Amino acid sequence: MLPLLVVAVTALQSGPAEAFALVWRPRVAELLRNTVSLVVLTGTLSAVLGVGAAWLVERTALPGAGLWRVAFVAPLAVPAFVNSFAWAALVPGFSGLGGAVLVTTLSYFPFVFLPVAALLRSTDPGLEEAARSLGLGPVRTFLRVGLAQLRPALLGGLLLVALHLLAEFGALEMLRFPTFTTAILDQYEVAFDSRSGSVLALVLMGLAVTVLTLEMLARGRTRHARVGAGSARRPTRARLGALTVPALLATGGLAVLAVGVPAWSIGTWLTRTGEAYEPVVLGPAVRSTLGLALVAALVTTVATFPAAWLLARRRSRFAVLVERVTYLASSLPGVVVALALIALAIGYARPLYQTAPVLVLAYAVLFVPRAMVTTRAAIAAVPPELGDAARALGDGPLRAFARVQLPLMLRGTMAGFALVFIAVSTELTATLLLAPTGTQTLATAFWSASSSLDYAAAAPYAAALVVLSAPLTWLLLRSGREEPAT
Amino acid sequence: MSDLRLSGISASHPRTPVLHDVDLAVPSGTTTAVLGPSGCGKTTLLRVVGGFMRPDAGEVRLGGDVVAGPGTWVPPERRGLGYVAQEGNLFPHLTVAANITYGLPRRERKDAARVGELLELVGLPGDHGSRRPDQLSGGQQQRVALARALARRPRVVLLDEPFSALDPELRVATRDAVASALAAERATVVLVTHDQAEALSFADQVAIMHEGRITQAGPPAEVYRAPSDRRSAVSLGEACFLAGRTGDGIVTCALGALPVPGTTGTREVELLIRPEQLHLGADGSGGCPARVVRTEFFGHDALVELRLETADGPVLRARTVGPATPAVGSRVAVTVEGRPHLIDR
Numbered sequence: 001m002l003p004l005l006v007v008a009v010t011a012l013q014s015g016p017a018e019a020f021a022l023v024w025r026p027r028v029a030e031l032l033r034n035t036v037s038l039v040v041l042t043g044t045l046s047a048v049l050g051v052g053a054a055w056l057v058e059r060t061a062l063p064g065a066g067l068w069r070v071a072f073v074a075p076l077a078v079p080a081f082v083n084s085f086a087w088a089a090l091v092p093g094f095s096g097l098g099g100a101v102l103v104t105t106l107s108y109f110p111f112v113f114l115p116v117a118a119l120l121r122s123t124d125p126g127l128e129e130a131a132r133s134l135g136l137g138p139v140r141t142f143l144r145v146g147l148a149q150l151r152p153a154l155l156g157g158l159l160l161v162a163l164h165l166l167a168e169f170g171a172l173e174m175l176r177f178p179t180f181t182t183a184i185l186d187q188y189e190v191a192f193d194s195r196s197g198s199v200l201a202l203v204l205m206g207l208a209v210t211v212l213t214l215e216m217l218a219r220g221r222t223r224h225a226r227v228g229a230g231s232a233r234r235p236t237r238a239r240l241g242a243l244t245v246p247a248l249l250a251t252g253g254l255a256v257l258a259v260g261v262p263a264w265s266i267g268t269w270l271t272r273t274g275e276a277y278e279p280v281v282l283g284p285a286v287r288s289t290l291g292l293a294l295v296a297a298l299v300t301t302v303a304t305f306p307a308a309w310l311l312a313r314r315r316s317r318f319a320v321l322v323e324r325v326t327y328l329a330s331s332l333p334g335v336v337v338a339l340a341l342i343a344l345a346i347g348y349a350r351p352l353y354q355t356a357p358v359l360v361l362a363y364a365v366l367f368v369p370r371a372m373v374t375t376r377a378a379i380a381a382v383p384p385e386l387g388d389a390a391r392a393l394g395d396g397p398l399r400a401f402a403r404v405q406l407p408l409m410l411r412g413t414m415a416g417f418a419l420v421f422i423a424v425s426t427e428l429t430a431t432l433l434l435a436p437t438g439t440q441t442l443a444t445a446f447w448s449a450s451s452s453l454d455y456a457a458a459a460p461y462a463a464a465l466v467v468l469s470a471p472l473t474w475l476l477l478r479s480g481r482e483e484p485a486t
Numbered sequence: 487m488s489d490l491r492l493s494g495i496s497a498s499h500p501r502t503p504v505l506h507d508v509d510l511a512v513p514s515g516t517t518t519a520v521l522g523p524s525g526c527g528k529t530t531l532l533r534v535v536g537g538f539m540r541p542d543a544g545e546v547r548l549g550g551d552v553v554a555g556p557g558t559w560v561p562p563e564r565r566g567l568g569y570v571a572q573e574g575n576l577f578p579h580l581t582v583a584a585n586i587t588y589g590l591p592r593r594e595r596k597d598a599a600r601v602g603e604l605l606e607l608v609g610l611p612g613d614h615g616s617r618r619p620d621q622l623s624g625g626q627q628q629r630v631a632l633a634r635a636l637a638r639r640p641r642v643v644l645l646d647e648p649f650s651a652l653d654p655e656l657r658v659a660t661r662d663a664v665a666s667a668l669a670a671e672r673a674t675v676v677l678v679t680h681d682q683a684e685a686l687s688f689a690d691q692v693a694i695m696h697e698g699r700i701t702q703a704g705p706p707a708e709v710y711r712a713p714s715d716r717r718s719a720v721s722l723g724e725a726c727f728l729a730g731r732t733g734d735g736i737v738t739c740a741l742g743a744l745p746v747p748g749t750t751g752t753r754e755v756e757l758l759i760r761p762e763q764l765h766l767g768a769d770g771s772g773g774c775p776a777r778v779v780r781t782e783f784f785g786h787d788a789l790v791e792l793r794l795e796t797a798d799g800p801v802l803r804a805r806t807v808g809p810a811t812p813a814v815g816s817r818v819a820v821t822v823e824g825r826p827h828l829i830d831r
Contacts, residue, residue, distance in 0.1 A: 385575045388538050391562040392569035393589030394638060400563075403588075407579050
């Protein structure tokens with residue numbers, strides 16, 4: 001919540017009139033147009049690609065479903081700014097709205113694919129069969145029943161896509177497509193003008209809240225769960241027949257664009273590392289990235305645990321409030337959080353400005369929800385009766401926790417730790433703003449190399465970032481597979 | 487092993503009173519079953535004894551020591567109790583052996599002989615120690631849970647519906663194994679259950695619980711034969727009630743004048759007659775004439791619903807052994823065997 005307040009205060013410091021003047025500029029109108037059209041176009045394309053791919057993989061007899069599943073989650077292992085580098089380095093003059101939409105869609109459609117595929121895999125085909133028996137054809141069945149069932153998953157995925165787009169800096173800056181986030185950073189880096197930056201951040205925050213509200217309204221209160229008893233059956237897969245080849249071409253094409261292009265581009269430039277203008281020194285960047293990610297993941301996980309415990313065990317109003325606030329904070333773009341922390345550090349804790357603790361704090365604010373989801377599930381999965389059993393066997397409350405509950409919760413908590421670790425190690429925006437002078441992470445080192453168009457020097461960092469994020473694919477695939485069981 | 491004494495226990499969940507002034511004494515080395523429908527407060531009673539819940543009033547004594555009472559509270563880990571819950575609650579991350587030795591001091595945990603002894607005590611093969619809880623059947627898990635509770639030689643063993651999650655066949659086998667293990671340890675046991683057959687067959691003393699109160703406690707045969715009220719009578723098994731009036735050594739009711747030695751004076755009573763007390767003879771063989779309205783066949787025996795052919799014609803239920811079951815519509819002669827129990831009205 002703090003970032004929200006700080007940004008609002010800074011923005012309004014200059015007085016409402018001046019703030020109004022700063023907002024009401026042709027420049028802001030252009031940024032707004034760019035941001036909104038990017039969100040709408042990429043959102044639509046992601047929905048179409050995500051749902052289409054999920055349906056082909058989960059509900060048809062398409063050969064190689066397991067392989068495609070991996071291929072459509074894998075793009076998440078390539079940070080969007082690395083993906084945009086890969087395209088820009090491959091296709092000269094690649095930029096503007098078209099380029100931005102292409103790159104962000106290919107990077108973010110898995111956010112739609114994952115939940116929709118999980119839902120398609122677990123939902124009972126009974127409802128669709130009922131619709132067919134009531135005289136609806138397959139297409140109308142999908143539109144009237146299937147799509148309605150998919151709504152929560154689709155909306156959740158689109159919400160993630162939209163929030164990521166609002167927060168995206170690296171990919172769009174590289175394609176020279178200005179949005180609020182890139183403008184805020186430019187403002188800050190070029191002019192050190194925190195006031196107009198804050199005003200833009202306020203508008204950006206407004207957009208994020210609008211997106212959240214829209215999603216909530218669209219979700220509504222309709223019931224999507226199964227009504228009635230009876231065990232759910234496995235869905236049947238549609239036979240594709242003559243359509244098999246076109247379907248394979250479509251999935252293959254998408255996989256080539258989303259996974260093949262970045263892999264090939266980074267691979268080619270990797271072989272030309274020798275031509276780099278600047279010498280590539282991976283060592284220090286790897287060390288500082290791993291160090292920061294380790295500390296931030298540890299801090300975030302430990303900080304999340306008590307709140308997750310409260311949420312899982314004693315769901316009070318206070319606990320729910322804490323949860324909502326952390327989600328809101330994390331849906332704020334990294335720039336906003338970073339700017340707020342800069343303002344706080346300069347105003348109240350000068351010595352901390354541009355030090356590692358502030359950076360770690362920013363990471364924690366941004367990534368608490370990722371740890372929250374898994375930690376909470378892990379705590380909820382351990383029945384409280386086991387603690388009673390340990391007490392009856394002679395353990396005090398603390399010993400019972402250490403011997404029984406903690407070991408059982410450890411796996412889920414570790415998954416949360418890993419998610420935060422990966423997110424931190426590929427974070428660019430907040431790191432650029434907050435990293436101590438002289439500290440380079442893989443992301444910032446990649447950024448400085450690629451923004452001076454030294455593609456050969458950027459490639460090794462890009463490859464290292466992809467390697468670091470690769471476990472994410474595995475984690476997401478695993479959690480997707482476990483979902484139907486719960 | 488020591489005795490357990492509850493006096494005046496009241497307890498409540500937030501805003502809902504659950505237990506009202508409960509008294510119960512469990513003598514050392516005996517088994518008491520608390521019988522009642524779900525929601526009557528029997529699990530709460532066990533949780534109060536176990537130390538997982540504080541009573542609002544009253545006192546819990548274990549072998550003379552007050553463990554819960556005004557100004558006294560001993561946490562569960564220092565009460566020295568064994569607790570086996572409905573789901574067993576084995577620790578899923580530990581092997582069977584590690585589960586069993588969980589409550590022992592560290593140096594005794596490696597004692598393989600002790601694990602073998604305990605497994606044998608509950609009727610499981612010694613090689614099960616290296617297994618994981620999820621590799622065991624439900625009945626085996628319950629036996630391990632009992633072995634785990636007994637490993638510490640607890641003062642009192644608390645069993646919270648430990649057999650109800652098992653299927654019928656396994657339930658009987660597990661119950662027998664548990665009963666003999668407890669008998670071998672000469673344990674003081676409190677079993678909570680909603681199954682009347684389980685309560686009657688398992689325990690030395692049955693306590694009937696209803697809406698947070700214990701309405702009656704005593705030896706199973708005694709409580710079954712002479713329940714204190716209608717509700718207790720029904721909770722222990724099938725029962726028929728007939729209005730009657732006492733006379734000198736007899737009670738007059740729809741079945742005629744039945745001998746009940748020791749009754750004097752005239753008062754209105756209710757007669758409790760268990761279905762197995764009714765004997766059905768051939769029509770005209772003496773006894774009250776009745777017509778068979780309905781039969782329920784169970785295999786080993788059957789329940790026969792009869793309408794007496796007297797003026798107001800009350801409906802009775804008799805238990806017959808399978809092959810002797812009369813056909814629906816046939817006439818029979820009903821006689822009462824044994825002494826009917828009288829409940830004051």
